[in-house]
Amino acid sequence: MKTKNRYYKLFADCFAVKGYSRSVICDITRKKFDFIPNSLYEIIIDEVIDIFSYHNILDDESTEIFNEYIDFLLREEYIYEILDISEKDNYPAIDLKFDYPAKISNAVIDYNGDYDLFVKSICQLELMNCNFLIVRFLIPVKIIEIENILLLINDSIIFSIDIIVDYSIDYNEECMLEMMLKYPRINIVTIFSSPTTSHNKTILNNGMGHLIFSQKEYNKDEILKIKGENNFVINIKLFTESYNYNNFFHKKVFISEIGDVKNSPFAKIIFGNIQNNSLENIINHTDFKKIWYVKKDFIEVCKDCEFRYMCVDNRNPVQKKVNEWYFEDECHYNPYINKWNFDEQNLTFPAFNTTLL
Amino acid sequence: MILIQSISQDYSTSVVIQWLCDTNEDFIRLNNKSFIDQITFSENIFRIKINDKIIDLSQFKSYWFRRGSFDFESKLNQNVEMKIPIEGYLKGENLIIKEAIDHYLLKNVKSIGNYKTSQNNKIIACEVAKNMGFKIPDFIITTEKIELLKFYKKHPQIISKSLYGLPGFLANNVDYSAKTRIIELSDIKDCTDNFGVSLFQQYVEKKIELRVFFLNDKFYPSAIFSQNDVQTKIDFRNYNKDKPNRVVPYKLPDDVIEKLKKINQELALNTGSYDLILTPKNEYYFLEVNPIGQFAQVSLPCNYYLEKEIAKELSNA
Ligand code: SF4
Numbered sequence: 001m002k003t004k005n006r007y008y009k010l011f012a013d014c015f016a017v018k019g020y021s022r023s024v025i026c027d028i029t030r031k032k033f034d035f036i037p038n039s040l041y042e043i044i045i046d047e048v049i050d051i052f053s054y055h056n057i058l059d060d061e062s063t064e065i066f067n068e069y070i071d072f073l074l075r076e077e078y079i080y081e082i083l084d085i086s087e088k089d090n091y092p093a094i095d096l097k098f099d100y101p102a103k104i105s106n107a108v109i110d111y112n113g114d115y116d117l118f119v120k121s122i123c124q125l126e127l128m129n130c131n132f133l134i135v136r137f138l139i140p141v142k143i144i145e146i147e148n149i150l151l152l153i154n155d156s157i158i159f160s161i162d163i164i165v166d167y168s169i170d171y172n173e174e175c176m177l178e179m180m181l182k183y184p185r186i187n188i189v190t191i192f193s194s195p196t197t198s199h200n201k202t203i204l205n206n207g208m209g210h211l212i213f214s215q216k217e218y219n220k221d222e223i224l225k226i227k228g229e230n231n232f233v234i235n236i237k238l239f240t241e242s243y244n245y246n247n248f249f250h251k252k253v254f255i256s257e258i259g260d261v262k263n264s265p266f267a268k269i270i271f272g273n274i275q276n277n278s279l280e281n282i283i284n285h286t287d288f289k290k291i292w293y294v295k296k297d298f299i300e301v302c303k304d305c306e307f308r309y310m311c312v313d314n315r316n317p318v319q320k321k322v323n324e325w326y327f328e329d330e331c332h333y334n335p336y337i338n339k340w341n342f343d344e345q346n347l348t349f350p351a352f353n354t355t356l357l
Numbered sequence: 358m359i360l361i362q363s364i365s366q367d368y369s370t371s372v373v374i375q376w377l378c379d380t381n382e383d384f385i386r387l388n389n390k391s392f393i394d395q396i397t398f399s400e401n402i403f404r405i406k407i408n409d410k411i412i413d414l415s416q417f418k419s420y421w422f423r424r425g426s427f428d429f430e431s432k433l434n435q436n437v438e439m440k441i442p443i444e445g446y447l448k449g450e451n452l453i454i455k456e457a458i459d460h461y462l463l464k465n466v467k468s469i470g471n472y473k474t475s476q477n478n479k480i481i482a483c484e485v486a487k488n489m490g491f492k493i494p495d496f497i498i499t500t501e502k503i504e505l506l507k508f509y510k511k512h513p514q515i516i517s518k519s520l521y522g523l524p525g526f527l528a529n530n531v532d533y534s535a536k537t538r539i540i541e542l543s544d545i546k547d548c549t550d551n552f553g554v555s556l557f558q559q560y561v562e563k564k565i566e567l568r569v570f571f572l573n574d575k576f577y578p579s580a581i582f583s584q585n586d587v588q589t590k591i592d593f594r595n596y597n598k599d600k601p602n603r604v605v606p607y608k609l610p611d612d613v614i615e616k617l618k619k620i621n622q623e624l625a626l627n628t629g630s631y632d633l634i635l636t637p638k639n640e641y642y643f644l645e646v647n648p649i650g651q652f653a654q655v656s657l658p659c660n661y662y663l664e665k666e667i668a669k670e671l672s673n674a
Contacts, residue, residue, distance in 0.1 A: 011582075011603050011605060012605035012606060013603055013604070013605050013658060028658075029601050029602075029603050029604065029658065030600060030601060077582075077585060077603070080582065089608060090580075090607060090608050091580065091605060091606070091607060091608070092606045092607075092608055093606070094605065094606055094658075094659060094660050095606075095660050095661075096660070097660065097662075099662060099665065101372075101375040101376040101378070101379040101665070101668075102375070102379055103379070129375065129378050129379050131375075157375075157378065236657065236658065236660055240660060
C-alpha cells in the first residue's frame with residue numbers, strides 16, 4: 001500500500017548542535033536538551049525532512065530505526081509536520097545575532113574597605129550601562145558596611161548584585177533576609193566559611209533574593225570549572241552570545257581591590273587602573289576586547305563539544321594562531337568519549353551560581 | 358529629548374530605556390503615577406514642570422506612548438471635603454489636557470503610539486479588518502438567552518470573550534480572570550433569560566496563532582504553536598509553565614501584510630500587535646489589534662530585539 005509522503009521541520013526554537021561523537025537538540029523554549037546521534041543530526045538540519053527520500057535509500061532495518069527517531073522527535077515536539085513542502089518558507093530560522101545595550105554588562109569588584117575607590121568604580125560602571133555586579137568582600141565586614149555598598153546601587157543602573165562574603169558572627173538568616181528585602185536588587189548572597197549550610201529565598205518572588213550559607217572556604221583565585229550537566233544554562237541570550245562571542249568574557253570586567261582592571265578575576269594581564277584612567281579608556285584598548293571574540297568554536301576541544309552554546313566556562317584561553325586557541329588545563333568533560341572525569345552528581349552549587357564565579 | 362509615557366512596572370519600557378542610555382540619548386519617562394506639577398499651554402507656550410524639571414514641549418524630538426497616562430488631578434484634589442464631589446469634574450478637565458498634549462505631540466514630534474488610538478475598540482477593529490478583506494469570526498453581542506441559543510445552533514462551537522481588555526479580579530475568593538473559553542449548551546441553560554452585555558464568537562479551528570508586532574509598517578510576526586496542548590488550545594494565555602508553547606518567527610504572505618498596512622492606516626496606528634489565526638485550511642482570520650500589547654513575548658523568543666528597534670526610531674527623529 002502506498003502511503004502519502006510526509007514532511008517535517010525542526011522547530012526554530014530547537015537548535016541542533018553537533019559534537020565530535022554525538023549531538024544535542026537544545027530546546028530553548030523548554031530549557032532542556034536531548035542527546036541525539038550525529039547521524040540524526042544530519043537529518044534534522046535539513047530544511048525539510050522528506051520522509052520518502054529517506055525511506056527510498058534506507059534498507060528495512062534502517063528504516064525502522066529511522067521511523068523510531070521520527071517518533072521520538074514528534075513525541076518530544078522537536079519537529080512538526082508541514083503539509084506542503086512550500087510551507088517551509090513560512091517558518092524562518094531564528095536570527096542568531098546577539099546584542100546587549102551596554103558597553104559592559106557584568107562586573108566583578110573586589111572590596112577591601114576602600115569605600116572611595118568603590119564609589120569611583122560604581123560611577124565608572126554606570127557610564128558603561130552595567131547591569132550586573134558581583135562584589136567579593138576580601139575582608140570581614142559588618143552588615144552595615146554591606147548596606148553602605150548597597151545604598152550606592154539602589155538608584156543606579158545596576159539592577160542585580162551578588163555578594164560573596166566570609167561568615168561573621170553577627171550574620172544570621174533573619175538579619176540577612178531583612179537586608180535583602182530592603183534591597184530588592186540583591187540577587188544572591190553567598191556566605192562562606194559558615195557554621196552551617198543552607199539555602200533560603202526572600203519572599204520577593206522575582207527570581208532573585210537567594211541567601212546561601214556555605215561551610216566551604218572561599219578561594220577567590222580558584223577557577224571553578226564546569227562540573228556537570230547541571231551547570232549548563234539554556235536560553236536564547238546565552239545561546240546567541242556563545243554563538244558569536246566568548247560568553248564568559250564578552251562585555252565583562254573585573255576591578256581589583258586596588259582598582260586594577262582585568263578581563264576576569266583569574267586573568268593575568270592588567271589593562272589599567274581606574275584611579276588614574278577612565279574605565280572606558282581602559283576597555284577600549286584593543287587587546288582588552290580581543291578575548292571577547294574567542295568563542296568556543298575557536299577553542300580546541302570546546303569546538304568539538306556538543307555543550308558549547310550552553311556552557312559558561314571561566315578558564316583563560318591561550319592563543320595558538322588566528323582563530324585557534326586552547327586551554328592549558330583540561331575540562332572535566334571529554335567530548336570525544338562523552339565522559340566526565342568524576343562523578344557529576346557531586347554538585348554543591350545550584351546552577352545559577354556559575355556565571356562569572 | 359525623548360518623552361516616554363508608560364507605567365512604572367513595564368518591563369519593555371525599561372529595556373527600551375537601556376538601549377537609549379547605551380547611545381546617550383536624553384529622555385523623560387512619565388509613569389501613571391507621575392504628577393505634572395506645573396503646566397502652561399497657550400498658542401505659543403507649551404511648558405510643563407515634572408520631577409522638578411521645566412520642559413518646553415517643543416524640546417522633544419520624539420514621543421513614545423507606551424501605556425498609562427499622566428496625572429494632574431490627584432495633586433489638585435487634596436481637599437478632603439471636596440474630594441468626592443469634585444472628582445468627576447477634575448477627571449474631565451484632566452482628560453481634555455491629556456488629549457491636547459497628546460494631540461500637540463502627535464502633530465509636532467515624531468510619535469510612536471498615542472493616547473487616543475490606544476483606546477481601541479474590538480468591534481470597530483473587526484469591522485475595519487473585514488472591510489480590508491480579512492475573515493473574522495462571526496460574533497454576537499447580546500444580553501438575551503434566546504439570541505445566544507440561536508447563535509449557538511448556528512456554529513459547531515462558540516466562545517465567550519471580554520469586550521474590553523483582559524479583566525482579572527478576585528472577589529469572594531473566586532478568580533474572575535475572563536480569558537476566552539468555550540460555551541457549552543449547559544452554560545447557556547444555566548443563564549437567566551437576560552444577562553449582562555456579553556460578546557460571543559464563533560470558535561475558529563486553529564493550526565497556529567500569530568502575534569504580529571508592528572512598528573511603522575514593519576511587521577514582526579511570531580507563530581504560537583498552541584494547539585498541541587489542551588491547556589492552551591482555546592486561549593494560549595493559559596500558559597503552561599512546565600511545557601510552554603513554542604513561539605517561533607513566521608513569515609506572513611505579502612497580501613496579508615498589505616491588508617494589515619491598510620488597517621493601520623484606517624485606525625491611525627503606527628505600533629501595536631495583531632492577533633491572527635491561521636486555520637488548518639491555511640486561511641488567515643483577524644482576531645484583534647492591540648495598540649499597547651506586550652511585545653516582549655514576540656521579541657525574546659524570536660530574537661527580534663524589538664526594544665532596540667523602538668529605541669532606534671525614537672533616536673533617529
Ligand atoms: S569542553 Fe568546553 S564547551 Fe564542553 S563542557 Fe568543557 S568547557 Fe564546556
